Amino acid sequence: MYHLVFQACLAAAPAQCGQILLPAADSPDRAECLAGAGARVRDWLAARPDLSGGDPDCRANADLPALPLEEIAPGIWVTWGAEAQMEEVADGHIANLGVVLGRDGVAVIDAGVSRAQGQALHVAIRRITDLPVAHLVLTHMHPDHALGAEVMAEAGARIHAHHALPDALAARAEGYLDALARLYDPGEWIGTRVVMPDALVRDRARIGLGDRDLTLRAWPTAHTDNDLTVMVEDARVFFAGDLLFSGLTPVVDGSLLGWLDWLRGDPAAGAALIVPGHGRADADWTRLSDPQRRLLKALAEAARDAVAQGLPLSRAVPVIVDRLNPLKDGWHAFGETMARNATAAYTELEWE
Template sequence: MIDVLVMLCGLDGGGCATRAVPAGATTCAEARAAAAPRLVAWERAARVEGVRCGAMDAPAMEFEEVAPGLFVHRGAVALADAANGGDIGNTVIVVGAEAVAVIDPGGSRVLGEAVVAAVRGLTDRPIRFAILTHGHPDHVLGATALADAGAEVVAPAGLAEGLALRATPYLEQGARQVGAAFLGSEVPEVDRDVTDMEVLDLGGREIELRAWPVAHSGADLTVLDRATGTLVAGDVVVEGHLPTLDGSLAGWLGVLDALEGSEATRVVPGHGGPVLPWPEAAGPVRRYLGVLGADVRALLAEGATLGEAAAVAAAGERGAWTLFDEHNPRNATVAYTELEWE
């Protein structure tokens, strides 16, 4: 299995890092041809040096097998920084008899490469799908490595457009927070939009994809592994990490209502876990969103300004969540702008 290895260096002198294009070819010529589009893309933002053929030797991401053929990597419940390399979201591997699906392949190119390495260590079956549950960077920027390895990138309808609008700030933020480990990271191209519900067959193993109206974000998707009754919820369900509202408060609660009728018995959250009982795991998220909504409505009735509401709404939930002070003011702002028009 031949890949293409390169040294990427920041144009501003911000360091260098080895990156791989996991071509998985049989000859060096085939590998270089497959890698050419990625190298051209990288040359727009970095210096590409020392291009050579070889076997990708990136450290494999660590996964826990939580059910037969279902593997979860638990990211740090933290803000992205150089110490954690931006590894702050959960990633899931589902292995069927013929192919593999990866759900939310991490927040940088190097993490995506580590996911490919992990899959290669588990099975020789191809990665057929890279599934994105929503467009936040800690869940999607690793997808380019899986696309280079042959995966079809699947996402809820609307994600590609939203991600394109935010691409520049997402990439600038990642480079600032993570440093050289972020080199090579790009916004992935989406190959298939899910508008309602689709079933993907991995060979004797079906996974059910369902796209939702605006909820946690502007475009959310959940995945049900029918073989194990496991729901992969993205950030619609989180544990420990404060829920982050980037869509609709009412929409999010509506999605939780709908998911409670699912045949799932457990859930992999977008942060925390790695696996929790379902539907019980929805309880803390539902409680926080309920408190946030009730507080904002009360503040609106009192004539509070947006700034005043952002400072105090849901303050009673502070002790229950990590990253409360980092995310709650924005949550309150989003809730205020939605609820003031009720």
């Protein structure tokens, strides 16, 4: 397989460049990939006046950067994110991303933090199959999961998301893109754009890949107001998105009480393997979810007590974090994330 690539640079800062891959030009034949490459690149750049482009080339799949994919069940692959916050890594690759291979095509679950990560995921997928990437499912709007989506759209994928995702993503898009530019080298984010889903899920939806089905489920507000999970029905592999964290401290960006409600239910019922948004997969729901449930429950209790004592927010936050400190073992970035969570929890529970 050959991929069309070229160097793109910021029109305003021509020394700041990164590599762009246009998946629509993929071909098993280099000459075929090169035919029309110039026109493809021109068209792509025409819609992006902030970028200038170099000469197109077609490179062999093996010569391009690819994310490592691990097969966790037959035809189901995951690239594991670094167990870190976005600020702590050079490329923002912190979320777990999934690839499900069926008879007729591929479904991708989350697309990564940037165009560069989406491209590296695309190259990795092309190492395991030539089947079309038919679907991309976004588990929620957070940048580490959603900003690589345009690559999958250009590859032909239909994008599925929770019905509340478009509003949430649109409201934060500018801030997310600014954060990428602030945190990383241009090579990591050049060409990254926010794209909106094609299909919105209100309750449940089903995606067929010929010989296997995926059930998508949209949830009430929990981690965010647009959380969506994916069950691969035949293999009983459950992708929880960021409704489950392991190792990295969970971030409350929706509703703490809603999240506790979700955890109290049995959302992964029948799952043989559960893949969290961050951290390693586990076959056992209780083992995977208990530490997070304990932590969020303690957060709610501490926030409730702070409100009951009449502490103002500024004094409540350190008191809440202090009280949760004995639970910090095994949670990365506990202090910073818990300070943010304490603010969110206090604000939510203040009006209970």
